[in-house]
Amino acid sequence: MEIITGVERRRNWRPEDKLRILAELDEPGVKFVDVARRNEVSRGLLWQWRDARRRGTLVAEEATFMAVRVVPELPVAASPAEPTASSFAADAPVERDERIEIVLPDGTAVRVLETVGTAALRRVLSTLRG
Structure with missing residues (x-):
């Protein structure tokens, strides 16, 4: 159980972190709910990130050559x-x-x-x- 004693704020996820978490979903045999729970992310947010990646609006900011x-x-x-x-x-x-x-x-x-x-x-x- 987690007790929050202050003002809870939304987490600010970097694109690299979002893509890393989404990469876990692509592995065979992984359950969606387990990835969400392990990374403390709501399933709805994962679906939004997955959709953004599919549309091409979620990309890594690192340079590729x-x-x-x-x-x-x-x-x-x-x-x-x-x-x-x-x-x-x-x-x-x-x-x-x-x-x-x-x-x-x-x-x-x-x-x-x-x-x-x-x-x-x-x-x-x-x-x-x-």
Whole structure:
């Protein structure tokens, strides 16, 4: 039993802590109620966090690094039979394009305007990873 003798305030959870607790739910055989009880969190709050993670609004604030290679021009594809990221770039207009193109190792290409917000780009990239 816990006796509270002062003014009880709401806890302020960091995004990293929320994601750590939600990661416990992803383990096989774990019961939702046990995770909530162990971390002293209401089940309703866990459902809210889970929904926020699904929508992409709950993300870790720590920086992640990806390998980047800057090339002046993308090479033209050798065979037009299968479209690749470089063949899409060859079809683009020659004029200055104010877009950023990110080509992932699996060939997925993401093109966004230079003015895209950090939060929006983070949501897009986290969706592609998950």
